[in-house]
Amino acid sequence: MSGHGAIVSLRGLRKSYGVGTPVEVEVLHGIDFDLAEGEFCALIGPSGSGKSTLLNLIGLLERPTSGELSIAGEATRGLGEQALTRLRGRHIGFVFQFHHLLPAFTALENVMMPSIIERGVATAEAEATARELLARVGLKGHENKKANQISGGQQQRVAIARALSLAPRLILADEPTGNLDTQTADDIFALLREFNRERGSACLIVTHDPRLAARCDRQIELVDGRVARDGR
Amino acid sequence: MSRPRLPFEFLVALRFLREGRMQTALILLGVTGGVAVIVFLSQLISQLQASIIDRVLGSQAHVVMRPLEEANLRAMPEAGSIALVEPRAQRLRSIDQWEAMVKLAEVQPRVVAVSPVVSGPAFALRGRASKSVALLGVDPDRYRRIVKMDTYMTRGTFQVEGSNAIIGVELAKDLGVTVGDKMYLRAAGGRDELLQITGLFDIGNKDLNRRWVFTTMKLAQSLLDLPGGVSNIDITVADIFDAQDVSDRLQAGSGLTVESWMTTNSQLLAALRNQTVSNNLIRSFVIVIVALGISSVLVVSVVQKQKEIGILRAMGTSSNRVMGIFLLQGGLVGFVGALVGVALAWGLLVFFSTVYRSGDGAPLFQPQLDAGIALSAAGIALVVGVLAALIPARRAAKMDPVQAIRS
Numbered sequence: 001m002s003g004h005g006a007i008v009s010l011r012g013l014r015k016s017y018g019v020g021t022p023v024e025v026e027v028l029h030g031i032d033f034d035l036a037e038g039e040f041c042a043l044i045g046p047s048g049s050g051k052s053t054l055l056n057l058i059g060l061l062e063r064p065t066s067g068e069l070s071i072a073g074e075a076t077r078g079l080g081e082q083a084l085t086r087l088r089g090r091h092i093g094f095v096f097q098f099h100h101l102l103p104a105f106t107a108l109e110n111v112m113m114p115s116i117i118e119r120g121v122a123t124a125e126a127e128a129t130a131r132e133l134l135a136r137v138g139l140k141g142h143e144n145k146k147a148n149q150i151s152g153g154q155q156q157r158v159a160i161a162r163a164l165s166l167a168p169r170l171i172l173a174d175e176p177t178g179n180l181d182t183q184t185a186d187d188i189f190a191l192l193r194e195f196n197r198e199r200g201s202a203c204l205i206v207t208h209d210p211r212l213a214a215r216c217d218r219q220i221e222l223v224d225g226r227v228a229r230d231g232r
Numbered sequence: 233m234s235r236p237r238l239p240f241e242f243l244v245a246l247r248f249l250r251e252g253r254m255q256t257a258l259i260l261l262g263v264t265g266g267v268a269v270i271v272f273l274s275q276l277i278s279q280l281q282a283s284i285i286d287r288v289l290g291s292q293a294h295v296v297m298r299p300l301e302e303a304n305l306r307a308m309p310e311a312g313s314i315a316l317v318e319p320r321a322q323r324l325r326s327i328d329q330w331e332a333m334v335k336l337a338e339v340q341p342r343v344v345a346v347s348p349v350v351s352g353p354a355f356a357l358r359g360r361a362s363k364s365v366a367l368l369g370v371d372p373d374r375y376r377r378i379v380k381m382d383t384y385m386t387r388g389t390f391q392v393e394g395s396n397a398i399i400g401v402e403l404a405k406d407l408g409v410t411v412g413d414k415m416y417l418r419a420a421g422g423r424d425e426l427l428q429i430t431g432l433f434d435i436g437n438k439d440l441n442r443r444w445v446f447t448t449m450k451l452a453q454s455l456l457d458l459p460g461g462v463s464n465i466d467i468t469v470a471d472i473f474d475a476q477d478v479s480d481r482l483q484a485g486s487g488l489t490v491e492s493w494m495t496t497n498s499q500l501l502a503a504l505r506n507q508t509v510s511n512n513l514i515r516s517f518v519i520v521i522v523a524l525g526i527s528s529v530l531v532v533s534v535v536q537k538q539k540e541i542g543i544l545r546a547m548g549t550s551s552n553r554v555m556g557i558f559l560l561q562g563g564l565v566g567f568v569g570a571l572v573g574v575a576l577a578w579g580l581l582v583f584f585s586t587v588y589r590s591g592d593g594a595p596l597f598q599p600q601l602d603a604g605i606a607l608s609a610a611g612i613a614l615v616v617g618v619l620a621a622l623i624p625a626r627r628a629a630k631m632d633p634v635q636a637i638r639s
Contacts, residue, residue: 056634059546061545061546061633061634061637062634081550081551082550082552085545085548085549085550085551086548086550088546088548089547089548089549090548094546094547096546096637100539100542100543100546100637101543102247102540102543102544103251103540104247104248104250104251104540105247108235109235109236112235113544113547114547114548116236116240116243117240117544117547117548117549117553118548120239120240121237121238121239121240122235122236122237122243123235124235126235127235162547
């Protein structure tokens, strides 16, 4: 399997913590897989299996101890902090478990933030995109509410709109429905699926919920830092 | 509400400051207080100093040239003999070739005015009253550029001719005379003259108001037995702090005794310098304290904003820009604090100008704000704000985004 045409390509990816100390521990023991453009994939596994670590590595928030990691065909080994930040901003959208909106900003501003970071200022275009995205996630009329003045489900919708605001080729979601009730969780999941189909953004979703995992095109199961199963 | 217009770093820095209202208010208060203290103190001290120097120099020449003191010259003592030499009494003498010396002084750079003066001790007599005075024979047109006599005149003008005299208000009171009256002036040598009083002055110094008697140079020369001579040459320089310099050069050029106001008032000058030093010390302490305040509040803010920093990083904000956000917060706080602080200092100056009054009830200083002092204080506050934010900003930039988000 070559990394060609893949949005994410992992080869022998390892991650250890506490390198060089007596408590050094390897969390990922060589991970190999590719994620194709537009693929909708669940990352499952028990707690402590390394799912979140893997997601952080792919999201370029952490660096692997060894192995190859390419994003959108660009090898990340040896890239500096600035280059990684640029790559992350350009191709990757995050949806965290606890939504992680900026409380000092309104819903609209939160959705515009990736664009503001990218361009330096808020453009009219970014505002139009953000309003459209908020309408799509069902939050029309909530644009000017502060992030901490809306419900958990609404916050997660804002977070999804935000992840999509720069039309990234890859969305990384770390238990996006983890703290939501079943109905809301289903809605959020459906929303991700919809955007995946519509815009072709690949999604890698960490989840504990086998019901949701089953609804993905592909399931990668991690056990003890290794890929135990990779099936469609 | 439409979209925010500010650049990213400004937008986030302002929101962070607005969000941490209490902390922002606290550091703003600190910066405002610090700037106000610095501006107020600097302004107060510089104005008080200017006012003190003004008062001292209001009745004194910047530089005075006098004849050299007379010294005993002795032949070589015979071997084996002992000589006890007493210092010689100094008589009143004229400056040799004073016209040439006046010219010499006039051509010096930075010299504004030169006035030859014939001065010596005398007694003012009227009826049974006898007062010891200092007789000053001057050319009024030259002398008014040394001491601003015109501004001190309470009656008449500062103009003397023939046997006219101008005396101080205290002497007039002591002798019971006023403009139009006559008084006797007897010099130490015994010569005397009947003088017509044509003007009264009030220099703001009781001693001088009691002692100074102005006449023409000619009259003073004849009374003091200095025919055609002058006893000293008074000089005004453009910048009062050049006086010592000018004095040194004149001394070298003329061979006379030349003294500047800075030598004759060395104690005053030392006191003023000490005041400046202690002012600088206070300023430095205030700056350090304000910087520590900004720094510590921002450090706390960085810790509180960990999660937000992590989110911003995950969305593609580089660590340099995160650093910029916190430096900007320091700079903004410094800048705004400086503006409010300067305003507060102005208020304090206005208030204290009505509280601090000299003996005669006149305000000791006028409330005024030197643009230089205000601008430099504002500049310092801005720089201190940014520097104080450096440590917190670096901390924010170094924060691991994963840890920051998880926390």
